[in-house]
Amino acid sequence: MLIENDIAFISIPKCASISIHIAFENSDVKIEPTFNDDIGSDVGYGYQMPAFFFLEQKNYSYKKITSHRHGTISEVYTFLKTKIDTITIKRDYCKRFLSSFYYIFGHWIKNGYGLQYTPNKITNEFIYEYFTDDIIDCIKSMIQNSKSFEFDKKLKSKIIIPLIEEYTINYSKKSIIDNMMKDNIYINWRVFDSQEAWKSGYKPTYEFDINELFKFEKLIENKYSKNIKIGKENEMNYEYPQMDVNEDQKLRDWVWNKFEKSYFTKKLF
Numbered sequence: 001m002l003i004e005n006d007i008a009f010i011s012i013p014k015c016a017s018i019s020i021h022i023a024f025e026n027s028d029v030k031i032e033p034t035f036n037d038d039i040g041s042d043v044g045y046g047y048q049m050p051a052f053f054f055l056e057q058k059n060y061s062y063k064k065i066t067s068h069r070h071g072t073i074s075e076v077y078t079f080l081k082t083k084i085d086t087i088t089i090k091r092d093y094c095k096r097f098l099s100s101f102y103y104i105f106g107h108w109i110k111n112g113y114g115l116q117y118t119p120n121k122i123t124n125e126f127i128y129e130y131f132t133d134d135i136i137d138c139i140k141s142m143i144q145n146s147k148s149f150e151f152d153k154k155l156k157s158k159i160i161i162p163l164i165e166e167y168t169i170n171y172s173k174k175s176i177i178d179n180m181m182k183d184n185i186y187i188n189w190r191v192f193d194s195q196e197a198w199k200s201g202y203k204p205t206y207e208f209d210i211n212e213l214f215k216f217e218k219l220i221e222n223k224y225s226k227n228i229k230i231g232k233e234n235e236m237n238y239e240y241p242q243m244d245v246n247e248d249q250k251l252r253d254w255v256w257n258k259f260e261k262s263y264f265t266k267k268l269f
Helices: 017-025 052-058 073-080 093-112 124-130 133-142 149-167 173-182 214-224 249-263
Strands: 007-009 047-050 067-070 085-090 206-209
Touching (some): 073 085, 085 214, 093 149, 124 149, 133 249, 149 173, 206 214
C-alpha cells in the first residue's frame, strides 16, 4: 500500500500484513493500492488475497483498498513507475515458515479440497521428503513469475497428489485428484520463500520486527501526525490435531539452508 503518497508498505506474507492493512483502513491515514485494486483482474505481478475473505471473518469494511496483495519491492516499483521509500516487517525465519506451512497445508489445501488427514502422519519428515531441491527451486522461481500456473500444477503434482494418496483417509481420492488438476485454484506457494526474496535485492528504508510493531506506529505518528493501532487480526489460532509439525533445531537448520542462507552468504564473484 502507498502511505500518504510518500512511502510504500511492502506486504510480505505471514509478516502481519493483514493486521497492518486493517490498522490503516481504520485510521485517518491516506492509503492507496500499489497494485491494480480490481479483485477480478489477472495482473502479472503482485499475488492477490481478496479482502472479502477477511471481511467474512472480521466484519471489517475495506473502503480505501479493496484487495490485499503481496508483492516484492521490485514489483511495487514497477507498478508505481518510481522508486520511493519502503517499509518491511521482519519475522523469525523458521516461525514464519511454520506459519506458512500450517496456513497452506492445514487451512488452504485441507479445506479447499475437503481432505481428512491421517492423524499424526504429517510431521517434519513430510517436509523433508516432499520439499525437494527441485520443488524449492520452483517456489523460488514464482517470485519472478507470480502467476505461473505451470509451476503451480507441477507443485500440485509433486506434493499434493502424494499428500492425498499417502496421508489422507478420504474415500474419493481419485476424484479429488482429478478435479484438483483441472481447477483454476492458484495456491500461493510463494509464502514459503524467504522474506528476503520479497525485497528483490533492495534494502528497505525501514524494517521493523514483528514483535515491535509499536515502532511502526510511532513512525506514522512522527511523519504524518496521525495515529494507527496495529492489532493481531490474522493470528492462526487454529488447532491442527491431524498434523504434528514442530520447530526444532533440525527444522531451523533445514529452513535456513534451503531458503535463507543464500541471502546472507557473501558472493565473491
